[in-house]
Amino acid sequence: MFIARMIDEKKRYRRYKTRTQQLPADYHTAIEALERYLMYFGPGKGEELLAMLEDLADLFDESAANRTPIRAIVGEDPVEFAEAFRRNYPVGQWIVREQERLTSAIDSVAREEKTT
Amino acid sequence: MGKQMTEMLKGTLEGIVLALLAGKPAYGYEITTLLRAKGFSEIAEGTVYALLIRIEQKGLVDVEKRPSEKGPPRKVYSLNAQGGKELEEFWRTWRFLSERLEQLR
Numbered sequence: 001m002f003i004a005r006m007i008d009e010k011k012r013y014r015r016y017k018t019r020t021q022q023l024p025a026d027y028h029t030a031i032e033a034l035e036r037y038l039m040y041f042g043p044g045k046g047e048e049l050l051a052m053l054e055d056l057a058d059l060f061d062e063s064a065a066n067r068t069p070i071r072a073i074v075g076e077d078p079v080e081f082a083e084a085f086r087r088n089y090p091v092g093q094w095i096v097r098e099q100e101r102l103t104s105a106i107d108s109v110a111r112e113e114k115t116t
Numbered sequence: 117m118g119k120q121m122t123e124m125l126k127g128t129l130e131g132i133v134l135a136l137l138a139g140k141p142a143y144g145y146e147i148t149t150l151l152r153a154k155g156f157s158e159i160a161e162g163t164v165y166a167l168l169i170r171i172e173q174k175g176l177v178d179v180e181k182r183p184s185e186k187g188p189p190r191k192v193y194s195l196n197a198q199g200g201k202e203l204e205e206f207w208r209t210w211r212f213l214s215e216r217l218e219q220l221r
Binding site for chain 2: 055058059061062063064065066068072073074075076081084085087088
């Protein structure tokens with residue numbers, strides 16, 4: 001089961017890679033840079049990561065077809081665009097773990113405060 | 117476009133796009149063009165795209181894929197009933213905010 005899913009995800013990733021390689025060179029360079037950033041900060045699960053990358057490829061396919069300049073796609077601040085885009089997908093598991101840890105740490109301190 | 121404008125738009129762009137879609141259904145590129153025509157000149161196409169994905173996930177719009185002459189099929193977005201409610205809520209919130217802000221002047 002696990003292996004089958006892994007093989008399937010690998011195939012999807014390869015399809016994504018082939019697809020982005022067919023983009024004009026400057027679009028390809030831009031999407032690779034975004035992919036690198038999103039790999040660090042994006043979803044931790046393969047399935048969700050792939051859904052995100054495929055949506056990104058849709059944007060670049062359409063933009064390349066319309067000849068939208070790269071700057072008009074990602075705006076003045078590419079990090080801000082990458083962050084706005086990334087927020088649509090679940091965060092990585094290690095981030096969720098840390099968010100839960102922070103919430104429960106503050107919860108327990110606040111509880112202490114009330115009882116004393 | 118100034119930094120302040122960028123920051124303020126972040127909170128209102130969703131409402132603005134819902135309002136545009138209330139007029140008529142549109143696809144991503146059309147929405148960006150429409151925004152530019154309304155004076156929101158420097159909004160990145162990717163920012164609009166990210167927002168469209170979000171309102172689709174939230175179930176505020178219906179999406180229909182239509183073939184296009186050039187490039188991949190286009191996703192055409194139209195406001196649904198839930199999106200309509202969200203838009204009403206946006207205008208209520210906006211009215212509240214702008215009234216409060218006027219009082220501070």
